[in-house]
Every structure is written in C-alpha cells, then in structure tokens.
Amino acid sequence: MKLVVVGDALLDVDVEGTVSRVCPDAPAPVLDVVGEHARAGGAALAATMAARDGVDVTLVSALSDDETGERLRSLVEVPSVFGRTDSVPAKTRLRCDGTSLARVDRGGTSGPPQVTDDMLDVVLSADFVLASDYGRGLLRDERLRSVLTRVPVVWDPHPRGPAPVAGVRLATPNLAEATKFSGVADPDEAASALLAAWRARAVVVTLGGKGALLHCGGTPIAVPAPPVPVADPCGAGDRFAVTAAVRLAGGAAPDDAVADAVAAAAEFLAHGGVSGMRAPLPSTVDEVRARGGIVVATGGCFDVLHTGHVRMLAAARALGDCLVVCLNSDLSVRRLKGGGRPINRQDERVEVLKALESVDDVVVFGEDTPENVLGRLRPDVWVKGGDYSADLLPEAAVLRRWGGRTVIVPYHRGRSTTEILARRG
Template sequence: MRPRLVVVGDSLLDVDITGAVSRVCPDAPVPVVDVAGETDRAGGAALAATLAAGDGASVRLVTAIADDADGDRLRAALAGVDVVAGVAASTPVKARVRCAGQSLLRLDRGGDGPPARATDEMLDAVRDADAVLVSDYGRGLAACERLRAVLAEVDVPVVWDPHPRGPEPVPGITLATPNLAEATAFAGTGDPEAARLLRDRWRASAVAVTTGARGALLDRGNGVEPVPAAAVDAADTCGAGDRFAAAAADALMRGADTYAAVEAAVAAASRFLAEGGLSASRPEPTPEALIAAVRARGGTVVATGGCFDLVHAGHARTLAAARALGDCLIVCLNSDESVRRLKGPRRPIMGEADRAALLRALACVDAVVVFGEDDPRRVLARLRPDIWVKGGDYDPDDLPEADLVRGWGGRVVTTPLLPGRSTTRLAGALAEAG
C-alpha cells in the first residue's frame, strides 16, 4: 500500500468567471466583461489536496463541507479525491472575474456561521496518515481542540501552512511554511530573523519562510539557510503557496530531510508558476456554463452526436459544418457501454476518454458530453441546443430525438456523408495493414 498524505483544513469553492473586455461601461468608468465561461475549482485545503494528488501522491482530504448548493459544487470539483468530511455551516466562495489571464475583481460570499468541528471519522483519518499537511485558511477547523490534540500526538511528518487569522501550529511539528507577510505578522519582523523566532516560539523542528521569487529562508536550528528559486515571470501567483506546502509534505513523507524537502518544494512552486499556475490547470467551462455564456451574447448553440470511433475525414467535415451553423458546438458522445450495445462487443476500438480527448483537440469542437443511453434524448433535454446536427442520409423526421428538439423551438439538420469514409471501412483497412 502506498504511503498516504492527509491534507487537513478549510476547503473553499473557487469560481473563475472568464471573458473579454472590449469597451467601457457608459454610466461608469469601469470595463465591461463579456462573459465566456464560468468554471468551478477546489480551493483552500481542497486545492492543496488536488495539487498533491496531481503529482501522483496517495492523498486523503480531511475537511468540512456544507450541505448547500455551493457545497455540492465543491464536491463535484473534488471528484476523484478521497474525502473525509464533516459538516460546515456554509460554503466559502471566492469568485474571480478574469480577462486575458489577469484577475479584474474578486467577489467573496459564504463561510458564515460557527467553525466546523472534527468528527471521529476525521480524527481517525489523521491518525492513519503517513504524513499530514495542515492547510489552514483561517476558517476555524485548525483551531478545533480535538483535532489539535491528535495532530500533536501523531508520529509522522507534519507540515503546517498557517494563516494570519488562524491559530499557531501545535508544538512539535516538522515544518511550518508561512509566506513572508504571514511570518512578519506572526513574528513582528520581516527580516530573516523571523524564521528563527517562529521556530523557537512554535517549538517546530523547522520553519521555511517563502519569499516569492527569491525562494525560501529555512531555519532548522543551525542558522538561516537560503533556498533559492529559479527565475520565473509569473503574473498570477495564486496557488503557489499550496503547491509549495504540498510538495514539501510529500517529500518528507517519502523520507527526504527538511532541506531537501524545502528544496523540492521551491522547485515545484517555480515549475507550477512557469507552467502557468492555476491558469494552466483550470478546468474547461462546463457545457452548461458554455451554453449560458453563448446565449447571454445572443448566440446560437449547436450540438451533434455519435460514437466517433476512429475519427476520419467524414467526421471532420460533419463537425466543421455543424460548427459553422452557430456560435459553439457541443458533441454528445456515446459511452463505451453504449457503443458496445449499438455496434457489438468488439467496439469501440478507442475508449471514451481517448475519443473525447481527440474531439476536444479539434478547433471546431467547444465541448464534449459523454452519455450512456442508446440515443441522445436525455442529454439533449439537459442541454437544449438551438440546432441538432446529424451526419448521414437521415430523414430528420425519422430521428427519435427530432420531436424533442422541436419541442423547445430547436431545428434538426442533417449533413451528407463524405463518400467512402466510414469507421468500419477504416477499421478493416487497419486490420489488413496489420
């Protein structure tokens, strides 16, 4: 069994609202953002957990999530992450309005009510950890006395990423990772002496004060050691601290000494920023968000569907023709199980993940939705496109979904096939070629 890193702390929902600015509001000197999409992302401790999981670490997130609509969105953003969660009073949300890679405005809401308290299941998860990262976002979980007692007792590396509004780390931790502003607030000084002062006060084995582009200042009890960073030109440093703390905890869990762990963390944070930071890791807008953005601009939503097993020139022509009919194209893709029922047990040739990735790589495709039914009526009822396109020699009236689409005022369009191109023909040619 692989060692497990447990990330403990306050989780937030981050929302990125992206768009373009081409004019100024006529009644106030502010830019007008034409919204193109809205995406949800795990934030706070949940971000640290997803970043660590993205490195291949075995990660469990111990947190609290509210039973509200934003909490449901946060859970969806955490799909694939092992979560042990108590109940929070409400979900903190940070919504950033972004244009051309820059944040224009942040809107905060939620997070009200009493702080969450650790449940027995949460405490057991911490006890089972091979290393712990406390990702404190000042919302109260790190102040829970029962949790603090367990954190003070565990005999594994503990990394504490503090917050100015949060409590001080429990005594005896392996490494604290405040940034320079946090270290200054805690220690009352911003010079390299802050690392030593905090290490003594917190009775920590080591303190690494992160200093942005200069890397980190590490104190392990034998003087302050600079850990330099590679030069990186980064406009948006959001998430770099979480990237640093998660990498340090993972390295300590794998047996690195403190200096090597901080060195690895500095390198990981630099690499994270060089690759675009959170901008590079933001998920694509959901189809629903894409549709809402297109309709807000008065645009036309087009959808098409099929198996798309071995994409060929005929598919490409149909997709390009469909996209030309409107302002976005959503492809409804049959799942593997659906293809097997429709085409037989030897199909699909390519799995749904590969088929979806190939379709998304085409410039004419804006989003892909995988559905598991034998026909697309259920997914169409959810998306409600203005135009539904099918490639082939169909009579639109013979399509089972035609009446459904027309029911909300949509149109059904068919495009002719490109002669001599088919998946079956291509598969046969490949089999003959060996």
C-alpha cells in the same frame, strides 16, 4: 506512503472574458463572459495536486449541505472524509487575458466546522499530514489539534488561522504571514522567532520570486528561486507545501525538501498556475479527441433506470465515438425532484450507468443545469430525450460557443421514473 491533507476546502471559480469597453455609468471595465471554470480550492486544491503527483492522498475537510457545498463536492478528485460546516467559501475571480480584474467572495462566515470521529481516525492513520489552513476555523478544533500532535505534520498557516500545533516537522508561512505571527518584518528574524514560539522542528518563510529562507535552529539557509514570468500566483503556496510534505515524508532532509518545493512552485507558475491545471477530462474523451472522433454527451438524474433511459442512451451513443453522461448529484436531484428523491444514491447511479455498454464515462455535477460541466467537456454533440425543440434548449446556446450541436432523440411515453413511482404508490 499515505498522505492526509486536512484543512478548509473552498470553491474557486474563474469567470473568463474579454474587455473592449467601459461601463457607461462608472469607470469600470465591462467583461463579456466567454467561459466559467470551477475547481476545488484551499485544502482540496492541495490534495488534488498531491493526487496528480501520484500520491495516495485523502482529504479531510468540512462541507455545507447547500448548492455551493454540493458543487464543491462534485469537483473533489480524491477520497475524502467530510464534516459539516454551515457555509463553504466561494471565491469568484473575474479574469481577462490571464489577469484578474476583481474577486467576489461569498460565504464562509459561519460558526465552527463540525469535526467527526471518522475525520480524526483518518488523520491518525496517516503516514504524514499536510495541514492546509485557510482561516475558516477547522484547524482551531481542539480535538483535531490534539490528534495532529501525534502524527508528522507540515503546517501551511493562514493569517486568520491559529498557530501550528507544537512539534510540526515544517511550518511554511509566506513573509506576510510570518510577519503577522511574529511581529517582525525581517524574514530571518521572523523565522527564528516562529521556530521558538511554535516549537517547530523547522520554519521556512517563502519569499515569492526570491525563493525561501529555511531556519532549523542553526544558520538559516537561503534557497533561491529560478526566474519565471508570473501571470497568476494563485496556488503557488499550495504547490510548495505539497511538495515539501511529500519529500519530507519520503525521508528527505528539510533543506532538500525546501529546495524541491521552491523548484516545484516555480515550475507550477511557469505552466500557468491554477489556470494550467483545469480539472482533467475523462480519459475516454481525450482518447477520442486525439484520434479525431466525435464526443457525445447527455445528462439527467437517471434515478431509477428504465427502458426509456436505456433506449435514449443507446441512441445517443450511436451518434458518435464515446458517450459521457452528465449526472445530477444527490442534492441537485433533491432540489429538482423534491425531498423523497433520489431513490438511489449518487454512487449507485454512477455504477449502474457505467455498467451499460452504451456509456463510456459519467461526470457528476452539483448545479441544477449542466452548463458548467458542458463548458469543461466541450462535447461535439449534446443529446436530449423527449419533446423539446433543440433550438430552445439552454444547452444549445452553450454548445454553439465551440461549434457543437444539440440533438433530440425519441421520447418513450409512459416510461419515466415519476410514472413508475406513481404506479407503485
């Protein structure tokens, strides 16, 4: 079964810290930051959930050609087809002890996203589609909406988004969304009204800790939720919609699909919600840590691989039991090196690095510096090649948070991508 998740992708960032004092000039807590975790959100989060369930899934969305869009692209874990949008929304939550203190939103106020023929082709090729609307305009596109009437769809709506296309297998509004679309606060009446207005086969109104109410045209079916402590409800709606879509695609009846979706959302929350599904580390890192080994990491553009790179990587690998290369993305290289770079595309650079005996894995990052990806990998050793002082590198302060160390390996003069290109010019 091939699932396509189509909708708005977001960048979600959790800034974690501790609070022990109040700001002297305002009654506001002071957050002492201890870590930052970024993840793909919105439709990209739903696609990630499906992929981690073992589903063959493709994401169809739109990204911007800026730092936020590139960072989000580097976090997406599934095969994807992207159109273009002027601005990707970024949501940053300031958190302490599992509780959000505030949220800062940026971007996402641009014009309509671009929908390409490739995006439409992927949607048409799906066995089943989850339309994950986050109110940013992609699912308003008329060509895309026309295509969505030709495939089986579960539609997860948003109060700022459009109504589902006619004929969806299941629409999954929460009570606030159902009330907004129907004008009725009672969940039974709202579900009944939306079933008719949307010409859907079924509508389920999700009710948080109270479960869900399913309406297929006859007597509504109440599905209770098991009691679970909820510290962070973020992502529960996506978990519900993904499970419902996968179960319906597998031939389940709507009431069985909704019951499984309620149970999956409860289990998701019981395990910490999105905070419990950090982006997975490379399997090599987990395996080395499990046996008490040393994880080494290094980073750079590695645009035109040369002997200086090869020698530095070999020296780095000799310092531990695995080596992970943190690789600058294409947009990151362009910002750092100029418009003519990189010479080799990101996927080509990854392939070449992974072919080296010294390299165990490669992680791509979209920022100009690797601090965020280091916070996720938490290597024991960070290696730089060149004329540096280890204590002065910004990465050294990051490594000290978990007791890691920074090591400088010899710099091989005359061997750099810039010098090679200059000689050819």
